[in-house]
Amino acid sequence: MSGPNEESTQLSLLIFGDLLDSIIVDVASESHRIAKLGLDPKLEEEEEESHPSVASVIFDCMNCGRSIAAGRFAPHSEKCMGKGRKAR
Amino acid sequence: MKHSVNRPPTPDAAEDQGKEPTLQEIINIKLIESGEKERLMELLRERLIDCGWKDEMKALCRAHVKKKGRNNVTVDDLVHLITPKGRASVPDSVKAELLQRIRTFLMSAAL
Numbered sequence: 582m583s584g585p586n587e588e589s590t591q592l593s594l595l596i597f598g599d600l601l602d603s604i605i606v607d608v609a610s611e612s613h614r615i616a617k618l619g620l621d622p623k624l625e626e627e628e629e630e631s632h633p634s635v636a637s638v639i640f641d642c643m644n645c646g647r648s649i650a651a652g653r654f655a656p657h658s659e660k661c662m663g664k665g666r667k668a669r
Numbered sequence: 670m671k672h673s674v675n676r677p678p679t680p681d682a683a684e685d686q687g688k689e690p691t692l693q694e695i696i697n698i699k700l701i702e703s704g705e706k707e708r709l710m711e712l713l714r715e716r717l718i719d720c721g722w723k724d725e726m727k728a729l730c731r732a733h734v735k736k737k738g739r740n741n742v743t744v745d746d747l748v749h750l751i752t753p754k755g756r757a758s759v760p761d762s763v764k765a766e767l768l769q770r771i772r773t774f775l776m777s778a779a780l
Contacts, residue, residue, distance in 0.1 A: 589772055589775050589776070590768075590772070592692070592693065592696065592771075592775060593768045593771040593772050593775065594768070595693055596693075596696065596697075596700070596709075596771050597764065597767050597768055597771060598756070599697075600706075600709055600710055600713050600767070601713065601755070601756060601759065602752075603710065604710065604713060604714055604717065605726070605748060605751060605752055605755045605756075606744075606748055607714075608723055608726045608727065608730070608751065608755075609726075609730065609744055609747035609748040609750075609751060610744050610747075611727070612726075612727050612730030612731065612734070612747055613730070613742065613743070613744045613747055616730070616731070616734040616739045616742060617739060617740075619739070621731065623731065
C-alpha cells in the first residue's frame with residue numbers, strides 16, 4: 582500500500598470532484614429552470630430592442646381621436662385612414 | 670424438468686454478487702451519515718458564489734440558451750457545457766480549503 586498521505590490525497594480529490602459535480606448539476610438545473618420559465622429578463626433582451634419602451638407612449642389619433650399606443654400607431658392608422666379612402 | 674429450477678438465485682440488492690463496497694463508497698457513507706458531506710457542499714457552494722464562479726457558469730448557460738433557443742436545451746446539455754470549464758476554473762484557494770477539510774475528515778474517520 583502506498584503511503585497513507587498519497588492515498589488520502591487521491592481520495593480527497595475524488596471526494597472534492599464528486600462535490601463539485603453535484604454543484605455543477607445544481608447550477609445547470611437552475612439555469613435550465615430559469616430559461617424554461619422565462620424568468621431571465623436578460624434572455625428577452627434581443628426581442629425588446631425592437632420594441633423599446635417608447636412603444637408604450639400614448640397618442641391621440643388625429644383622425645378618430647382614439648388613444649393609441651405609439652407601437653400600435655402604424656397599424657391603426659392604416660385601418661383608421663384607410664376606411665375613408667378607397668382609392669388613392 | 671423446467672429450466673427455471675436451475676435458475677441462479679436472484680442477487681441480493683445489497684450484495685451485488687459478492688462485490689465488496691469500495692473504500693470510496695465506505696467513506697461516502699461516513700460523510701453522509703456524519704453530516705459532513707452536507708457541510709462540505711454548503712461550504713463549496715458558498716465559496717464558488719463568492720468568487721463569481723457560479724455567475725460565470727450561469728452566464729455560459731444563458732449564452733447557450735440564447736443561441737439554441739430556450740426550448741431546445743436540456744439540463745444534460747448544460748451540464749456537459751459547463752463541466753469542463755467548471756472543473757478547471759475553481760480558484761486554487763477554494764480547492765485547497767476544501768481538500769484540507771476533506772483530509773481532516775479522513776484522518777478523523779480513522780482510515
